[in-house]
Amino acid sequence: MPRTAQRGGPQTRARISAAATQLFLERGFDSVTVAEVARAAGVSSVTVFKHFPRKEDLFLDRTADAVDLLRAAVRDRPAGVDVLTSLRDTTLRLVGTRHPLSGVNNSSVPFFRTVAASPALIARAREIGAELQQTLADELGDDPTFTGDATLLAAFFIAGYGTVLVDTARRLIAGAPHGPVVHDHRQRLERLFTALRKGVAN
Known part of the structure; x- marks a missing residue:
C-alpha cells in the first residue's frame, strides 16, 4: 500500500489496481490469484508485487x-x-x-x-x-x-x-x-x- 517509485510508475500501479479491484468485486478476494491479476493487467506477477507487497494491498490500497x-x-x-x-x-x-x-x-x-x-x-x-x-x-x-x-x-x-x-x-x-x-x-x-x-x- 505505501506508494513508492516502482518500475512502471503510477500508470502501471493504477492499471494493476483497477484490474485487481474488478476481479475481486466480481469473484471475491479469496478466489482470485495474484497471477490472474497480473494477466488481467498485462504485467508479470513480479511487477504486481513490486507495486503491492501483499495481495491484500491490491484491494486495500489507500x-x-x-x-x-x-x-x-x-x-x-x-x-x-x-x-x-x-x-x-x-x-x-x-x-x-x-x-x-x-x-x-x-x-x-x-x-x-x-x-x-x-x-x-x-x-x-x-x-x-x-x-x-x-x-x-x-x-x-x-x-x-x-x-x-x-x-x-x-x-x-x-x-x-x-x-x-x-x-x-x-x-x-x-x-x-x-x-x-x-x-x-x-x-x-x-x-x-x-x-x-x-x-x-x-
Whole structure:
C-alpha cells in the first residue's frame, strides 16, 4: 500500500489496481490469484508485487492516502487551530465529499461486502488500523503544541473512527437507505470528537 517509485510508475500501479479491484468485486478476494491479476493487467506477477507487497494491498490500497491525511491534519493545520479540530475538519470533509476513505462513497457497499467476505482482508484492515494509530501517535508526539496524551488520543480516535465505519458498513450491506445512514454516520463522528475533546485531547 505505501506508494513508492516502482518500475512502471503510477500508470502501471493504477492499471494493476483497477484490474485487481474488478476481479475481486466480481469473484471475491479469496478466489482470485495474484497471477490472474497480473494477466488481467498485462504485467508479470513480479511487477504486481513490486507495486503491492501483499495481495491484500491490491484491494486495500489507500493506506498511503490515509497516512498523508493524518500527517497533514497535524502538520499543516492553520495557526491557532488545535489538533483535534483539524482532525475533525479533515474527517467531516471526507464525509462531505463522499471520499472513498469516508466509508459513505457510492461504491462503498460492494467494497464492504468484499472485505466482509474475506478473513484475510479483515485481518489486514486491522493491521492497517494499528499502523495508522502508530502514525498518528508519532505525529502528535512530535508536535510541540500538543500537550495531551498522544498515545491515548491516537488509540481512541482510530478505534472510534473504525467503530463508526464498521457499523456504517454493516447497515449499508444490510440494505439500509443511504441518506439516513450517511446522516447517522456524520452524527456519530461528531459525538466521537465531542468525547475526545472532553476526555483525552487536553
